[in-house]
Amino acid sequence: MSEKTFRIVMYPWLAIGHLTSFLHISNKLAERGHRIFLILPLNTQSKLQQFNLHPNLITFNPITVPQVENLPNGTETTSDVPFPLYKNLRHAMDLTKPAITHLLQELEPDFVLFDFAHWLPAVARSLGIKSIYYCTISPAAVGYLVREESSADAFVEPPPGFPSRGIFKLYRHEARAIERINNEMEFENSINFVQRMLIAAGECDAIGFKSCREMEGTYCEFLEKKFKKPIILAGPVLHKAPISTLDEKWASWLSRFEARSVIYCAFGSEARLEKGQFQELLLGLELTGLPFFAALKPPRGVETVEEALPRGFADRTLGRGVVHGGWVQQQLMLSHPSVGCFVTHCGSGSLSEAMVNECRLVLIPHAGDQIINARLMAGDLKVGVEVERGDEDGLFSKEGVMKAVKLVMEGDCEVGKEIGENHAKWRDFLLGEGLEDSYIDGFIDNLLGLL
Numbered sequence: 001m002s003e004k005t006f007r008i009v010m011y012p013w014l015a016i017g018h019l020t021s022f023l024h025i026s027n028k029l030a031e032r033g034h035r036i037f038l039i040l041p042l043n044t045q046s047k048l049q050q051f052n053l054h055p056n057l058i059t060f061n062p063i064t065v066p067q068v069e070n071l072p073n074g075t076e077t078t079s080d081v082p083f084p085l086y087k088n089l090r091h092a093m094d095l096t097k098p099a100i101t102h103l104l105q106e107l108e109p110d111f112v113l114f115d116f117a118h119w120l121p122a123v124a125r126s127l128g129i130k131s132i133y134y135c136t137i138s139p140a141a142v143g144y145l146v147r148e149e150s151s152a153d154a155f156v157e158p159p160p161g162f163p164s165r166g167i168f169k170l171y172r173h174e175a176r177a178i179e180r181i182n183n184e185m186e187f188e189n190s191i192n193f194v195q196r197m198l199i200a201a202g203e204c205d206a207i208g209f210k211s212c213r214e215m216e217g218t219y220c221e222f223l224e225k226k227f228k229k230p231i232i233l234a235g236p237v238l239h240k241a242p243i244s245t246l247d248e249k250w251a252s253w254l255s256r257f258e259a260r261s262v263i264y265c266a267f268g269s270e271a272r273l274e275k276g277q278f279q280e281l282l283l284g285l286e287l288t289g290l291p292f293f294a295a296l297k298p299p300r301g302v303e304t305v306e307e308a309l310p311r312g313f314a315d316r317t318l319g320r321g322v323v324h325g326g327w328v329q330q331q332l333m334l335s336h337p338s339v340g341c342f343v344t345h346c347g348s349g350s351l352s353e354a355m356v357n358e359c360r361l362v363l364i365p366h367a368g369d370q371i372i373n374a375r376l377m378a379g380d381l382k383v384g385v386e387v388e389r390g391d392e393d394g395l396f397s398k399e400g401v402m403k404a405v406k407l408v409m410e411g412d413c414e415v416g417k418e419i420g421e422n423h424a425k426w427r428d429f430l431l432g433e434g435l436e437d438s439y440i441d442g443f444i445d446n447l448l449g450l451l
Helices: 016-030 042-051 083-094 097-107 120-126 139-145 172-183 193-203 213-227 248-254 275-287 330-334 348-355 369-380 398-409 414-430 435-450
Strands: 007-011 035-041 058-063 111-114 130-135 206-209 231-233 262-266 292-295 321-324 339-344 360-363 384-386
Touching: 007 016, 007 097, 016 035, 016 042, 016 058, 016 348, 016 435, 035 042, 035 097, 042 058, 058 097, 097 120, 111 120, 120 130, 120 193, 130 193, 130 435, 139 213, 139 369, 172 193, 206 213, 206 435, 213 231, 231 435, 248 292, 262 275, 262 330, 275 292, 275 321, 275 398, 292 330, 330 339, 330 348, 339 348, 339 398, 348 369, 348 414, 360 369, 360 398, 360 414, 369 384, 384 398, 384 414, 398 414
Parallel strands: 007 035, 007 111, 035 058, 111 130, 130 206, 206 231, 262 292, 262 339, 292 321, 339 360, 360 384
Antiparallel strands: none
């Protein structure tokens, strides 16, 4: 590994999941003495401060998010606005270009890592700085989703040359959603969303991922040919479990149940289901007959989870079911000895946490790259079961949820046995001694090779 230390600027997309992902790789680089400058909105700093493990080397550089039409005052991240306004927030981020240019001139870094700011590579090049398009989604997801197609039907099948073609076929409702997102024009911009991503990939000096070649090597090779750029991998980038202990209230509740018998269900910090699907999910958990803990946002159009519960549900599940609308310590929940199943929306952060714990995976992807994550987990790595949905409407049923949970939790059936063995294999691999260090060292050596 190189003994040279770098100065690195990070400018992630203004979403908590992206900001935390960039902070996790910052921690790994700072462990080796590299100086990191993470650019993020002023009032968001306090939310991430606890995850900065090296405050002497990782500096938070605040920016003010410019006011843009239809963005509420004080908007800083995607958690502050509904999905249709994300393009307005991307425009606000584009308006920070002069401030970011000035900051790069002032800091004189060796590298800048970014994702949605497609204009950053050109700015960096003009200042003699190398740019890395650091993707918070998987190589498989980038390979499948980041392409120009004019019809939804084209997204049902993978692009030509894509590995594992049969595994990754999309439902029609998923293909329509991807086509709509990709081809939506950016706010006050002459490009659409996928063109933003293609410019970022085409203009940067290298593309980086939180991934391992042992797991996604064929997809990395596909991207290297597609973009004609080095693909540099940081490995699993496992963030250390919180020093704190699980809240006594939840620890006490979980401890009442047998080992690996509890279902933990969570859909991340932003995903909100329609009320009907919210209720089908809970009824499916009820039908399993197993204890469950569901940490879910209230469904769309509803203020609290309590008012959205199915009729009679609270009484029927009293003592063995919890539906919680607030924040929970997910890493600590997943590592609790009583938790045996994780019903997840397939966000990359949640899957990373799940893969290093012993809970079986039930997959209900919500949107975007989560769809490809689900196919990768269920079809390629075979570490989980995806809940069946309608091809056209995308709806799942309570019976479908129950069936998927039963398949993964019943260790004596063929599916459950295979999933348990594969999950154990990949968990042992990811936690293997020296794996993470070797990947981070390799990532740094690849950076050095770009200079």
